[in-house]
Amino acid sequence: MGKTLKETIKEIIRKHLKNKKGKVFGQCLTAVGWVGGTLPELYEKDGMIELSMADVAGGGIVTGSALMKEKPIYVIRYQGFNWYNAPMIVNYAAKSKEIWNTPCPVFVRGIGMEGGIGPVAGSSHHSLYYRMPGLKIVSPMTPNEYKKIYDSFMKDNEVYYVSEHRGSFNNRIELKNDIKGRKDFVIIAISITRFEAIKAKEILEKKGLKIGIINILWIKPLKVSKASIKCIANSKFGALILDDDYVDGISNSIANKLSHLTNKKIFTLGLSDKSAGFHKRVDNLPPNSSQIVKKIISLIRN
Amino acid sequence: MHKNLRIKIFEKASLCRHFETNAYKFSEKKLIKIPIYLSAGQEFISASLATIINDIYKIKPLIFAQHRCHSTYLSFGGEIDNLIAELLGNYRLSNTKCMGGSASIYSKKINMFGHDGHMGTQVPIGIGACFTSKKPTIVFMGDASAEEDYVLGALGWAATKKLPILFIVEDNNLSILTEKKVRRNWDMHDVARSFKMKGFNLKDSPREIEKYKKFFFKEPMLLNINTNRMFWHAGAGKDSDKTFDRYLKEKKILGKEAEKIDKKFNSMVKKLWEKHLKKQ
Numbered sequence: 259m260g261k262t263l264k265e266t267i268k269e270i271i272r273k274h275l276k277n278k279k280g281k282v283f284g285q286c287l288t289a290v291g292w293v294g295g296t297l298p299e300l301y302e303k304d305g306m307i308e309l310s311m312a313d314v315a316g317g318g319i320v321t322g323s324a325l326m327k328e329k330p331i332y333v334i335r336y337q338g339f340n341w342y343n344a345p346m347i348v349n350y351a352a353k354s355k356e357i358w359n360t361p362c363p364v365f366v367r368g369i370g371m372e373g374g375i376g377p378v379a380g381s382s383h384h385s386l387y388y389r390m391p392g393l394k395i396v397s398p399m400t401p402n403e404y405k406k407i408y409d410s411f412m413k414d415n416e417v418y419y420v421s422e423h424r425g426s427f428n429n430r431i432e433l434k435n436d437i438k439g440r441k442d443f444v445i446i447a448i449s450i451t452r453f454e455a456i457k458a459k460e461i462l463e464k465k466g467l468k469i470g471i472i473n474i475l476w477i478k479p480l481k482v483s484k485a486s487i488k489c490i491a492n493s494k495f496g497a498l499i500l501d502d503d504y505v506d507g508i509s510n511s512i513a514n515k516l517s518h519l520t521n522k523k524i525f526t527l528g529l530s531d532k533s534a535g536f537h538k539r540v541d542n543l544p545p546n547s548s549q550i551v552k553k554i555i556s557l558i559r560n
Numbered sequence: 561m562h563k564n565l566r567i568k569i570f571e572k573a574s575l576c577r578h579f580e581t582n583a584y585k586f587s588e589k590k591l592i593k594i595p596i597y598l599s600a601g602q603e604f605i606s607a608s609l610a611t612i613i614n615d616i617y618k619i620k621p622l623i624f625a626q627h628r629c630h631s632t633y634l635s636f637g638g639e640i641d642n643l644i645a646e647l648l649g650n651y652r653l654s655n656t657k658c659m660g661g662s663a664s665i666y667s668k669k670i671n672m673f674g675h676d677g678h679m680g681t682q683v684p685i686g687i688g689a690c691f692t693s694k695k696p697t698i699v700f701m702g703d704a705s706a707e708e709d710y711v712l713g714a715l716g717w718a719a720t721k722k723l724p725i726l727f728i729v730e731d732n733n734l735s736i737l738t739e740k741k742v743r744r745n746w747d748m749h750d751v752a753r754s755f756k757m758k759g760f761n762l763k764d765s766p767r768e769i770e771k772y773k774k775f776f777f778k779e780p781m782l783l784n785i786n787t788n789r790m791f792w793h794a795g796a797g798k799d800s801d802k803t804f805d806r807y808l809k810e811k812k813i814l815g816k817e818a819e820k821i822d823k824k825f826n827s828m829v830k831k832l833w834e835k836h837l838k839k840q
Contacts, residue, residue, distance in 0.1 A: 322688020
């Protein structure tokens with residue numbers, strides 16, 4: 259049996275610290291749990307650097323470290339914290355190469371989670387980074403995807419925003435696209451919604467529909483294969499993009515791009531346009547399989 | 561203070577002063593078309609520090625500054641031609657291909673890193689660079705930038721890590737035109753001390769600055785240096801005709817030798833600006 263995603267991340271970070279003499283920055287890294295089991299039990303002498311709780315300053319300190327060609331990894335334990343951690347990453351690190359010809363590559367691990375954790379800690383917030391130039395956004399949900407992204411970062415000199423999700427940390431399975439043959443409808447899934455997309459496909463296929471699946475790993479620049487574009491273009495009813503963020507961001511933007519490329523209607527489904535509360539009645543969760551099924555059936559009927 | 565050292569500092573200050581008076585003139589004539597942030601009046605801070613750090617200690621620090629940094633760039637040995645080109649919009653000669661403008665001066669030659677335009681970000685970024693490289697680092701900020709929450713948080717971390725870093729607050733008492741007493745009831749040297757780093761409040765006189773050189777880069781230290789901005793926050797204009805001018809005072813103290821230096825740089829800098837303007 260292969261490694262889980264969290265074991266894979268832990269191993270990558272161990273090698274980054276021990277073999278490449280790199281640094282990992284973040285808050286409360288060495289606390290109980292070691293960020294969902296994704297960090298090796300190493301300390302400051304090994305390059306695991308505990309920042310203070312000053313979020314905005316922390317992003318700046320990591321940016322400065324990246325200027326010294328260190329390729330630091332910056333752990334942001336909940337993606338919502340990016341509202342305070344992102345300013346110097348997006349305004350300095352991401353622009354440094356373009357303005358001063360000085361690369362400032364940071365590997366930002368933004369970790370999503372939801373369910374009873376309220377309006378700040380919950381969900382993914384990758385759309386925050388999306389509108390800014392000079393950085394790449396990815397959302398790996400499998401061990402091989404994560405390895406590829408890390409290797410790509412180490413060869414590159416850009417800022418990477420890596421949109422992770424705790425819900426995927428125990429995953430061992432590689433997720434594949436299903437784009438063969440003419441589909442009635444195509445699901446394009448980002449982040450944790452990729453797992454619910456598979457369940458929704460199974461339910462819909464039992465109802466006699468042919469459903470395609472396209473997994474989005476590279477959000478910016480958007481990487482969708484020609485075969486995937488063809489699959490959407492040939493579909494009977496179009497496609498639905500799923501995201502773990504509000505739809506007024508990445509998903510509506512990608513929908514616009516793909517609708518131009520395929521001449522098909524591309525719909526979106528993500529978080530509701532409301533704040534998340536702690537109680538399950540007032541939470542704001544990513545779309546689950548029954549919501550996805552309901553949405554697709556209503557789109558096909560209309 | 562030894563007279564030779566004071567003369568050396570005056571030379572750097574003279575270069576900066578004549579650069580800025582020319583920039584003022586050409587901005588007024590609209591030959592400089594971008595916003596400019598002139599450091600005239602404040603030049604003895606960087607002139608003194610650069611003379612001590614570069615010339616006496618032979619240290620080439622990492623430099624992080626923000627807007628109003630022409631004097632920092634020139635004092636630490638930045639190429640004057642590149643800076644004129646930046647301000648005049650000469651794409652070919654500018655260090656940043658005219659991306660940086662007046663507010664974001666960059667020079668690989670002198671280890672000066674660019675600034676993103678958000679006040680005070682150079683403080684945490686400079687701290688991160690110092691932490692990782694362990695190289696002597698100097699970070700300039702204004703009295704207004706010092707108020708940014710992320711500056712304060714970052715200072716605390718630098719103190720905790722005991723970095724070889726020197727923080728310079730160029731305290732001209734103004735944020736655009738709002739005085740410090742309107743904005744706060746605390747002082748930066750006190751803040752530094754509360755973070756358990758050395759913190760001092762002083763005037764921008766070379767003699768005063770020199771007193772603290774023994775502490776440079778041994779551990780984190782903050783100098784809040786009281787100074788005066790001769791010109792507007794941005795562009796060509798004066799806040800007041802009564803502003804104290806350290807340059808005139810030093811020139812008077814140093815006498816004929818300073819007058820000679822002043823004339824020399826006046827003529828040299830003017831010629832350089834004219835050479836660039838002819839190419840426009």
